[in-house]
Amino acid sequence: MSASPERREELLATAAEVFAAQGYDATTVRKIADAAGMLAGSLYYHFDSKESMLDEILSTFLDELWARYDAVLAAGLGPRETIEALVTESFREIDGQRAAVAIYQRESKHLARHARFGYLAGSQQKFEKAWLGTLERGVAAEVFRADLDIRLTYRFVRDTVWVAASWYRPGGQHSPEEIARQYLSMVLEGVALRT
Amino acid sequence: MSASPERREELLATAAEVFAAQGYDATTVRKIADAAGMLAGSLYYHFDSKESMLDEILSTFLDELWARYDAVLAAGLGPRETIEALVTESFREIDGQRAAVAIYQRESKHLARHARFGYLAGSQQKFEKAWLGTLERGVAAEVFRADLDIRLTYRFVRDTVWVAASWYRPGGQHSPEEIARQYLSMVLEGVALRT
DNA sequence: CTCCTTCCCTAACAAGTGTTTGGTAGGTTA
DNA sequence: TAACCTACCAAACACTTGTTAGGGAAGGAG
Numbered sequence: 055m056s057a058s059p060e061r062r063e064e065l066l067a068t069a070a071e072v073f074a075a076q077g078y079d080a081t082t083v084r085k086i087a088d089a090a091g092m093l094a095g096s097l098y099y100h101f102d103s104k105e106s107m108l109d110e111i112l113s114t115f116l117d118e119l120w121a122r123y124d125a126v127l128a129a130g131l132g133p134r135e136t137i138e139a140l141v142t143e144s145f146r147e148i149d150g151q152r153a154a155v156a157i158y159q160r161e162s163k164h165l166a167r168h169a170r171f172g173y174l175a176g177s178q179q180k181f182e183k184a185w186l187g188t189l190e191r192g193v194a195a196e197v198f199r200a201d202l203d204i205r206l207t208y209r210f211v212r213d214t215v216w217v218a219a220s221w222y223r224p225g226g227q228h229s230p231e232e233i234a235r236q237y238l239s240m241v242l243e244g245v246a247l248r249t
Numbered sequence: 250m251s252a253s254p255e256r257r258e259e260l261l262a263t264a265a266e267v268f269a270a271q272g273y274d275a276t277t278v279r280k281i282a283d284a285a286g287m288l289a290g291s292l293y294y295h296f297d298s299k300e301s302m303l304d305e306i307l308s309t310f311l312d313e314l315w316a317r318y319d320a321v322l323a324a325g326l327g328p329r330e331t332i333e334a335l336v337t338e339s340f341r342e343i344d345g346q347r348a349a350v351a352i353y354q355r356e357s358k359h360l361a362r363h364a365r366f367g368y369l370a371g372s373q374q375k376f377e378k379a380w381l382g383t384l385e386r387g388v389a390a391e392v393f394r395a396d397l398d399i400r401l402t403y404r405f406v407r408d409t410v411w412v413a414a415s416w417y418r419p420g421g422q423h424s425p426e427e428i429a430r431q432y433l434s435m436v437l438e439g440v441a442l443r444t
Numbered sequence: 445c446t447c448c449t450t451c452c453c454t455a456a457c458a459a460g461t462g463t464t465t466g467g468t469a470g471g472t473t474a
Numbered sequence: 475t476a477a478c479c480t481a482c483c484a485a486a487c488a489c490t491t492g493t494t495a496g497g498g499a500a501g502g503a504g
Contacts, residue, residue: 077359079272200442213408240439246329247395
């Protein structure tokens with residue numbers, strides 16, 4: 055009935071890898087079991103459904119992410135510094151939880167409809183409030199441009215950060231901090247050469 | 250045995266909507282048939298498999314996209330104007346083929362492994378050659394910054410454009426051209442206020 | 445040695461999957 | 475009228491899906 059937490063985490067990690075590579079619906083419990091070196095039915099000693107594995111992967115990821123974000127938001131930084139810190143923390147999260155981020159990116163939109171994953175919609179709202187609020191604060195403080203549609207800017211910044219999970223591989227030539235630095239430089243200053 | 254091309258297109262359009270909303274693997278042929286007002290087996294009068302529907306949706310989309318891109322690349326524009334034209338054409342394509350773009354965005358990565366969808370990988374290479382080449386040309390001509398990792402810049406520009414398909418809805422308050430204009434302004438000039 | 449817990453296997457289940465086969469209503473052509 | 479074609483339905487097929495029930499090997503505790 056009960057199982058050791060370490061084994062659960064191991065199995066969740068391999069399940070997350072398979073989910074990220076193939077997509078949740080295309081992933082069968084037999085594929086997960088194969089990757090874990092056991093048979094399909096044995097997974098049900100540790101988890102009570104395929105859906106609950108997904109649930110645990112996503113909620114663990116979001117808990118960790120919001121711990122980072124809340125710390126940044128509570129630091130009382132200026133708007134530009136807040137954006138910089140949020141982007142940097144996001145890339146650190148992508149670095150540490152690549153699979154979970156990729157799953158979230160791919161599945162959260164249609165999962166949010168289901169009651170069990172309602173917290174995804176809640177998280178998305180907190181997300182929007184944090185980013186959009188910081189951007190508006192920056193426009194008011196005259197550190198960000200006022201001539202842009204602010205919601206378009208929000209989606210632009212949000213998406214450019216998180217899509218990176220689709221190509222990022224840990225251990226590459228750039229550290230998460232270096233990627234964050236260059237991304238921020240492009241978003242804030244643009245790619246065109248100043249004349 | 251044979252079927253009218255108009256009916257095929259109608260059915261492919263509804264299939265694309267369902268694929269885009271639910272994901273390819275989560276979409277059953279019965280759901281497609283429901284949306285089309287017929288029974289599952291009847292689809293096989295028009296198509297010989299679920300996979301061939303996906304194939305036709307994606308290849309039609311890519312053909313149309315490359316017709317636009319090739320016209321831009323053949324126009325002999327400067328690097329900055331080429332980027333501007335490519336982005337604008339991309340948003341026009343998102344406007345006209347929202348469902349197909351969303352499917353492509355979501356499924357192309359793991360589909361490219363299958364032999365039948367090898368053209369997806371080919372298209373991705375052409376894609377990289379066109380965008381990366383233009384960016385390098387712009388760095389050489391001193392219209393784009395030289396202090397950024399050029400491949401990072403490429404992925405940044407590419408992703409910011411195409412992720413828009415996940416939230417874009419035709420008939421919104423901004424036309425594709427207006428969205429392209431603001432996106433280009435952010436990518437090229439940045440969101441920070443110049444002092 | 446015996447009991448008990450942990451962790452996995454074996455074997456099967458019902459429901460759902462993509463697909464096929466044969467039939468048929470209704471319009472078009474000869 | 476008779477033959478034919480188009481576009482669909484009805485019913486089933488083999489297979490895969492997530493999930494469950496019972497059993498057993500290994501090892502620690504008494």
